[in-house]
Each structure stands twice: as structure tokens, then as C-alpha cells.
Amino acid sequence: MARQRPAVKTPTIARVPGLDTPGALHNLSEIHPLLDHYPRKTDQDGHLDLNTPKLWPSNPPLDEMLRSQADDDVDEASLPHGLTKEDLRKFLKRALVIKRTSNMTTAGKVPSMYALVVVGNGDGIAGYGEGKDEETARAVRKATNRAMSNLTAFDRYDDRTIFHDIDHKFHATKIQFRSRPPGFGNRCNHYIHEICSCIGIMDISAKVWGSRNPMNVIKATFEALGQKQKLPADIARGRGKRMVDVQHIYYGASE
Structure with missing residues (x-):
């Protein structure tokens, strides 16, 4: 005598109201609380205007x-x-x-x-x-x-770049920062590019050596730009010179 197979329970599927029956199509000209988000324009009957640019937010x-x-x-x-x-x-x-x-x-x-x-x-x-x-x-x-x-x-020279070239090492990440003339732009790693945009540095070039781990690159950039720069006042104090002489010799300032 053949054994009967046990009955298989069909899982209950949550259905969208209006799409319960097989083959049913939802009217796309109507606003649906589950399928539509942030509607912008409707007519007198409550139907969505199909000329609306988009229903989703403009930003991610x-x-x-x-x-x-x-x-x-x-x-x-x-x-x-x-x-x-x-x-x-x-x-x-x-x-x-x-x-x-x-x-x-x-x-x-x-x-x-x-x-x-x-x-x-x-x-x-x-x-x-x-x-x-x-x-x-x-x-x-x-x-x-x-x-x-x-x-x-952060200190910036002429409110656009760094005061001098910087070589910095953070764990296994080595970064070289180079000061650039006006109009050069930010030509560097994309993480460094975003950081420089937030700081307000517009002319700089950088090269990353060794580990390119994003967290190390970001931390190395903040440490180098915030702690490794020598300001003209510090150079003048260490060499026993006037601030005007340092500006003229190192940065080509006019007399």
C-alpha cells in the first residue's frame, strides 16, 4: 500500500490591497499609500497628476x-x-x-x-x-x-593652500602633500579631496603610498594638515628674524 505524502502548508503571503486577486492590475493614475511616496500634485478627485516630475525625494x-x-x-x-x-x-x-x-x-x-x-x-x-x-x-x-x-x-596660506610641502606617515600609510599655485585645484586621493573641500583648501596635490585604508588616510590627512605645518611666525621666532623677512624669503611677499 502506497504511503500518502503529508500535506504541505502553503505559506501566507501578505498582499497589497487592490492586488489580491491574480492578474489584478493597480491603476497607476491613483495614489496608493503603500506604492506611492511623497505625492506632490493631485486633481479634484484625488488622482495623481501624471505630469508630476518625481515622487521620490530629490536627494538620497x-x-x-x-x-x-x-x-x-x-x-x-x-x-x-x-x-x-x-x-x-x-x-x-x-x-x-x-x-x-x-x-x-x-x-x-x-x-x-x-x-x-x-x-x-x-x-x-x-x-x-x-x-x-x-x-x-x-x-x-x-x-x-x-x-x-x-x-x-587649520592654517592656510592665502586662504587656499598649505604653507609648505608635507611628508607624513601614519601607521602603514604615507602621504605627500604639495603646495600648489592658484588655479591648480585639488588633485589628490578622493578622501583627501573631500577633506580639503570641507577645510577650504583649493590648491593642493597629494600622493598616498603604502596602505590606502580609508580610515588611515583620513586620520593621516587631519594629523598632517593640523599638526605638521610650520607657520611663518614660528619660523621667524626660531631663526631670530622678523616676520616680514620670512614672508619675503619663503613666500615671495612683496616689500
Whole structure:
């Protein structure tokens, strides 16, 4: 006697209202709460005007979140002198690194999201921050707030480039920065390009040697531009000369 096969249960599939029956087609001229987002224009009957340019936001969700972030968690006492929370909303924000990480524990792998965000006003002030969380949006917000708390003022020659050439090493990453004349532009690694845009450096060239790990490149750039530059005042003090002589000899300033 042949054995009967056990009955297979058909899984229940969640259906969209209006598309329950097989072969049913949704009227694309009507607004649907599940299929349509952010409708802009409707007629008197509530139908969507098909001439509407687009229903989706004009900016990607991540860029929109970074742009509209209130940054109210940042304490004004931790900001450089003269900056307020209103100024923070005008800052450039760049999420340069977003990746998934996992921590191996006795209970197994615990996944999380890592974000590194660079912020700057394009006028000599910038900073970076790192954040970790289970959700990408919250990791980016943590990194942005930490970057706002770690703002640093950068010295620039003629408000466009660095004072001199810099060779810097950070772990296995070596970077060479070269000062360039007006109109040269930023010809460098794309991470360095974004950082220079946030700082306000418009003429520079850079070459990365060794490890091109994004986090090392970003940290090496901030360390080199913020700590390795020698200012004309420091050179004059160390050589026992006047500030005018140093400007004339090293930077070709007119008398």
C-alpha cells in the first residue's frame, strides 16, 4: 500500500490591497499609500497628476539626513570660539566611510554598522568623528555629533593652500602633500579631496603610498594638515628674524 505524502502548508503571503486577486492590475493614475511616496500634485478627485516630475525625494536618504540634522546634542562650550549651533547647520557633512562590522563573542557574531563622517565650514574649520550602532542612520548621527565636537582650526596660506610641502606617515600609510599655485585645484586621493573641500583648501596635490585604508588616510590627512605645518611666525621666532623677512624669503611677499 502506497504511503500518502503529508500535506504541505502553503505559506501566507501578505498582499497589497487592490492586488489580491491574480492578474489584478493597480491603476497607476491613483495614489496608493503603500506604492506611492511623497505625492506632490493631485486633481479634484484625488488622482495623481501624471505630469508630476518625481515622487521620490530629490536627494538620497543619507545626504538628506546629514543635511537636515539639527545637531542639538552638541554642547556649544565644546565648539571653537565664535561658533554657535546655528553655524553648525551650514557646515558641509560628508559620510566618507560606512561599512558593516561584526564582533565575535561566545554567543556568536554580533553585527553592527560603522560610520566615519567629516564636517567643515569650508573656511578653515573641520573635524571628523566615528560612530558605531546597529542601525546605519544612528551610527551616522553619532559620528556627525562627534565630528562637531572635534572641530579643529587649520592654517592656510592665502586662504587656499598649505604653507609648505608635507611628508607624513601614519601607521602603514604615507602621504605627500604639495603646495600648489592658484588655479591648480585639488588633485589628490578622493578622501583627501573631500577633506580639503570641507577645510577650504583649493590648491593642493597629494600622493598616498603604502596602505590606502580609508580610515588611515583620513586620520593621516587631519594629523598632517593640523599638526605638521610650520607657520611663518614660528619660523621667524626660531631663526631670530622678523616676520616680514620670512614672508619675503619663503613666500615671495612683496616689500
